[in-house]
Amino acid sequence: MSNDRYHTVGKSILRRGAKERLTGNPIFCADMEPENALYLKAVRSRHPHAGILGIDVSSAMSVPGVVQVFTAKDIPGKNLMGIINKDQPLLAEDKVRSLADPVALVAARTPGAADLAAAAVSVDYDPLPAVFDPEEAMAQDAPQIHAKGNVMVQKKVCRGDVTAAFDKAHTIIEKTYRTSAIEHTYLEPDAGIGFPDEDGTLVIYASTQNPHYDHKEVVSLLGVEDHAVRIIQAATGGGFGSKLDMNVQGFIGLALYHLKQPVRYVYTREEAFLATAKRHPFVIHMKTGADETGRITAMQMKAVCNTGAYGSYGIAVASRAAVHATGPYAIDNVNLECTAVYTNHPFCGAMRGFGTPQMALAHESQMDLHARALNMDPLEIRVLNGVKKGTVTATGQVLTDSVGFQDCLTAVQPEYEKAMKGWLSEPTPAYIRRGVGIGGMWYGIGNTGVQNPSTARVAMDREGQVTLFTGCADIGQGSTTVLSQIAGEALGLDAMDIHVVVADTKYTTNAGATSASRQTYISGNAVKQAADKLADVLLTEAVNYLKIRKSDLRLENGRVFDSRHPEKQVAFSRLAPRILDKGGELSWQGYFDPETVPLHPDTGEGIPYSTYAFACHAACVEVDVLTGETSVCRVIAAHDVGKAIHPENVIGQICGGVAMGVGFALMEEFVPGETISMNDYHIPTAADMPCVIPIIVEASEPSGPFGAKGVGEPALIPTAPAIINAVTHALGKRIYALPASLERVLDASIASGHFNNCYQES
Amino acid sequence: MGAQNSDNNAAKREGMTRRGFIQAMGTGAVGASLSGAALAASHGNEPPEKILSAKDTVKIHLHINGADRAVLVEPRWTLLYVLREVIGLTGTKEGCSRGECGACTVLVDGIPRYACMTLAVEAQNCHITTLEGLMQGEELGPVQTAFVEEDAFQCGYCTPGQIMSVHGLLEKTPRPSMDEIRIGVSGNLCRCGAYNNIFRAARNAAERKIK
Ligand code: FES
Ligand code: FES
Numbered sequence: 001m002s003n004d005r006y007h008t009v010g011k012s013i014l015r016r017g018a019k020e021r022l023t024g025n026p027i028f029c030a031d032m033e034p035e036n037a038l039y040l041k042a043v044r045s046r047h048p049h050a051g052i053l054g055i056d057v058s059s060a061m062s063v064p065g066v067v068q069v070f071t072a073k074d075i076p077g078k079n080l081m082g083i084i085n086k087d088q089p090l091l092a093e094d095k096v097r098s099l100a101d102p103v104a105l106v107a108a109r110t111p112g113a114a115d116l117a118a119a120a121v122s123v124d125y126d127p128l129p130a131v132f133d134p135e136e137a138m139a140q141d142a143p144q145i146h147a148k149g150n151v152m153v154q155k156k157v158c159r160g161d162v163t164a165a166f167d168k169a170h171t172i173i174e175k176t177y178r179t180s181a182i183e184h185t186y187l188e189p190d191a192g193i194g195f196p197d198e199d200g201t202l203v204i205y206a207s208t209q210n211p212h213y214d215h216k217e218v219v220s221l222l223g224v225e226d227h228a229v230r231i232i233q234a235a236t237g238g239g240f241g242s243k244l245d246m247n248v249q250g251f252i253g254l255a256l257y258h259l260k261q262p263v264r265y266v267y268t269r270e271e272a273f274l275a276t277a278k279r280h281p282f283v284i285h286m287k288t289g290a291d292e293t294g295r296i297t298a299m300q301m302k303a304v305c306n307t308g309a310y311g312s313y314g315i316a317v318a319s320r321a322a323v324h325a326t327g328p329y330a331i332d333n334v335n336l337e338c339t340a341v342y343t344n345h346p347f348c349g350a351m352r353g354f355g356t357p358q359m360a361l362a363h364e365s366q367m368d369l370h371a372r373a374l375n376m377d378p379l380e381i382r383v384l385n386g387v388k389k390g391t392v393t394a395t396g397q398v399l400t401d402s403v404g405f406q407d408c409l410t411a412v413q414p415e416y417e418k419a420m421k422g423w424l425s426e427p428t429p430a431y432i433r434r435g436v437g438i439g440g441m442w443y444g445i446g447n448t449g450v451q452n453p454s455t456a457r458v459a460m461d462r463e464g465q466v467t468l469f470t471g472c473a474d475i476g477q478g479s480t481t482v483l484s485q486i487a488g489e490a491l492g493l494d495a496m497d498i499h500v501v502v503a504d505t506k507y508t509t510n511a512g513a514t515s516a517s518r519q520t521y522i523s524g525n526a527v528k529q530a531a532d533k534l535a536d537v538l539l540t541e542a543v544n545y546l547k548i549r550k551s552d553l554r555l556e557n558g559r560v561f562d563s564r565h566p567e568k569q570v571a572f573s574r575l576a577p578r579i580l581d582k583g584g585e586l587s588w589q590g591y592f593d594p595e596t597v598p599l600h601p602d603t604g605e606g607i608p609y610s611t612y613a614f615a616c617h618a619a620c621v622e623v624d625v626l627t628g629e630t631s632v633c634r635v636i637a638a639h640d641v642g643k644a645i646h647p648e649n650v651i652g653q654i655c656g657g658v659a660m661g662v663g664f665a666l667m668e669e670f671v672p673g674e675t676i677s678m679n680d681y682h683i684p685t686a687a688d689m690p691c692v693i694p695i696i697v698e699a700s701e702p703s704g705p706f707g708a709k710g711v712g713e714p715a716l717i718p719t720a721p722a723i724i725n726a727v728t729h730a731l732g733k734r735i736y737a738l739p740a741s742l743e744r745v746l747d748a749s750i751a752s753g754h755f756n757n758c759y760q761e762s
Numbered sequence: 763m764g765a766q767n768s769d770n771n772a773a774k775r776e777g778m779t780r781r782g783f784i785q786a787m788g789t790g791a792v793g794a795s796l797s798g799a800a801l802a803a804s805h806g807n808e809p810p811e812k813i814l815s816a817k818d819t820v821k822i823h824l825h826i827n828g829a830d831r832a833v834l835v836e837p838r839w840t841l842l843y844v845l846r847e848v849i850g851l852t853g854t855k856e857g858c859s860r861g862e863c864g865a866c867t868v869l870v871d872g873i874p875r876y877a878c879m880t881l882a883v884e885a886q887n888c889h890i891t892t893l894e895g896l897m898q899g900e901e902l903g904p905v906q907t908a909f910v911e912e913d914a915f916q917c918g919y920c921t922p923g924q925i926m927s928v929h930g931l932l933e934k935t936p937r938p939s940m941d942e943i944r945i946g947v948s949g950n951l952c953r954c955g956a957y958n959n960i961f962r963a964a965r966n967a968a969e970r971k972i973k
Binding site: 236 | 846847851852853854855856857858859860862863865892893894897902906909910913915916917918919920921922925944945947948949950951952953954955956957958959960961
């Protein structure tokens with residue numbers, strides 16, 4: 001892991017914006033209050049499924065302090081939103097499809113008046129039968145949620161001959177797995193403010209993961225020209241996928257359009273829970289066959305996921321789930337299918353991993369079941385099946401470079417063996433049983449088999465000051481720092497010496513979403529390309545100035561110098577005016593789109609991603625057989641990230657992913673109508689946090705900026721399966737549904753006899 | 763490679779795991795709400811003679827970050843609302859307004875409290891410290907500096923609350939053990955999962971303060 005050849009890449013420099021976050025300055029939307037701002041409040045549906053016969057706003061309008069109440073008919077443009085399929089109205093028109101659906105929007109002078117008026121809006125509903133279970137929603141006579149039917153999409157990946165392979169298999173294992181709906185629970189509830197600027201542009205500050213998408217959507221809702229709306233990303237207090245959807249932005253745009261007056265909308269925690277996307281709950285039927293050596297030869301997988309009332313990112317979740325079903329293993333014969341179904345559940349969308357964490361529970365449980373059937377060690381069976389250079393994936397893609405899965409397995413092995421030999425046999429109280437489990441994962445970087453380019457601009461002014469313009473939303477993961485490091489490396493500058501303009505649709509071009517762990521790889525490449533172009537212009541002018549050939553010149557500390565005679569040098573600030581005066585260009589645009597091939601609709605054949613991240617976690621758990629309480633003591637987490645541009649950031653992502661994985665494994669479950677806030681939705685606290693041993697593996701990716709891939713979502717994916725496998729190891733009884741709550745673990749403890757044994761002894 | 767820390771089973775049994783946290787909230791054990799009566803007693807306040815309606819305003823005195831402030835408040839307003847919306851101190855964050863997240867943690871007479879679970883009138887005459895009060899002029903104070911140094915946050919939204927909890931802990935326990943740190947911040951959720959670095963930052967801050 002030598003970073004010496006790099007100037008700033010590979011160094012954990014102070015993160016950009018670090019100090020600003022700790023002074024109390026108003027940087028989040030809820031901290032900003034434009035003068036005379038009106039307060040907005042959405043009126044939400046009272047039924048999970050109902051026709052709307054009429055909406056009466058007269059009594060709401062008579063509440064003192066109310067300025068306006070809007071309904072769907074006030075939307076001047078197209079009342080439909082959705083990044084992949086447009087099926088979600090900003091305000092309901094003829095029907096509501098879930099309890100989260102907004103039917104009207106109040107603008108008032110005080111929050112109290114907004115609340116009173118929202119309660120006074122009277123909607124005449126015609127209740128319809130509702131369906132919440134996706135398998136039931138697929139039945140012929142199920143209530144129809146959208147005109148085009150309840151099956152939103154079905155994604156398939158087939159390769160080889162599954163039937164023949166199962167016929168020949170030595171062991172076949174077939175199981176059903178279930179996962180729960182998950183609420184992202186970012187600490188900052190969704191918020192935004194808006195105001196018209198001097199020339200009438202509607203300016204919206206939003207807590208968002210994708211300002212350029214928000215811009216497109218607000219423009220379309222309002223039916224206005226592009227330049228009439230400007231979206232600026234405010235500091236964003238976490239997103240994890242949920243802030244990819246439009247939350248308050250559309251409401252703010254609508255009110256601004258009509259009232260031309262500053263407005264403010266901050267969700268309460270309850271509204272953030274009710275009205276924003278969830279992680280898709282899955283039902284996964286998985287069947288795998290292995291030969292007598294433990295090599296997996298066939299997999300059949302049928303999954304149904306609940307996308308709720310609207311599509312959001314559901315199509316991406318379904319295709320990613322199908323593509324990732326095999327896990328990081330070479331399986332020649334596969335038949336994989338994932339169906340996303342509309343129901344009256346609040347809508348589900350993107351959440352850290354897009355269906356991959358759900359799949360990982362299934363494929364990693366199957367791996368352990370095969371290992372057990374053949375009396376193999378769980379690590380050994382993964383080494384045997386794990387992908388390597390040259391492996392052909394389920395979509396027919398040959399993995400050629402940066403395939404670090406085996407390295408991850410090797411990296412966890414010493415700690416894993418120590419735990420298996422030493423830690424497991426340490427004495428514990430009779431009611432505590434220990435277990436060790438492994439989880440593996442792979443994750444394609446960027447969107448699945450579709451174009452998802454990023455752009456960036458790097459510009460130098462006359463004085464030689466460099467500014468990076470990027471549309472990439474930093475939501476806490478540190479992309480602004482990483483992108484500055486990449487630009488700095490290309491230009492021989494310290495990252496902090498580069499000015500940045502970030503995520504403002506007036507000044508930056510589209511970088512695509514902060515999702516799919518794509519920004520370091522895709523936007524990183526766009527930034528690098530722009531910076532390389534600027535560097536080349538500087539070098540060219542330096543040749544002229546220094547009379548030295550280009551290949552001998554280097555950039556460092558704001559100057560160009562002769563690598564053989566470093567005293568021969570010229571500062572950027574001297575070169576910049578010379579270039580400009582000759583009519584040269586100092587502002588350069590970069591563009592990058594990963595090389596992919598769209599997947600065939602029937603077979604899934606194609607190249608979904610140009611590169612993959614890999615990881616392996618080993619979890620050590622203690623289970624209280626009398627209470628069902630599981631403590632995760634230690635997680636060893638090895639991640640192949642290609643190249644860690646900012647190692648501390650990578651470690652931060654890994655530890656944060658583990659925390660979220662602990663929640664997914666053991667405690668989190670969103671139940672619509674019941675889960676109101678963190679009081680009934682439990683996320684891990686400091687005391688639930690295991691000791692994490694992060695291990696960075698760097699299998700350099702030739703197409704990545706300085707070899708980098710991504711880590712944001714991979715960090716979370718292997719944790720839950722590793723914990724479930726560890727709990728199974730401890731109890732000798734497997735849990736097939738997440739979360740492995742107290743009740744489920746206790747059931748397993750009772751079924752395995754440990755509860756009784758311990759209870760009788762004591 | 764950093765971010766390694768010792769195993770922590772003992773602490774977990776005693777500390778606030780998620781479930782313990784929730785149970786304790788009900789009884790106010792995790793420094794949440796101040797009981798009005800207890801506060802009034804501790805400050806010798808007589809119960810108000812006039813029965814106020816929720817809409818009436820009363821003038822109260824708060825000592826915030828060393829400065830005395832007189833503010834007109836409605837009796838139902840929380841300290842969080844008054845700090846953020848009336849006085850304009852945005853360092854204290856709102857994550858839930860229901861005593862479930864810790865983003866609003868401030869010190870009331872040196873003790874970490876959830877400002878969303880404390881009525882402003884309850885904090886009458888108390889010494890309140892918010893994140894802004896930890897600044898040393900334009901510079902960050904020792905706990906804040908430790909958080910920067912240990913990279914103890916990602917999005918930064920929970921961070922003011924974490925810092926106030928650590929600050930409160932160190933005021934009482936200048937040399938906290940790992941378990942005490944863990945318990946000290948277990949009333950502050952961090953969804954970005956920066957917990958391990960927060961523990962390190964607390965240690966770092968303790969050393970800075972002792973120096
Ligand atoms: S805002 Fe006070 S505890 Fe969440
Ligand atoms: S840093 Fe984001 S919630 Fe703690």
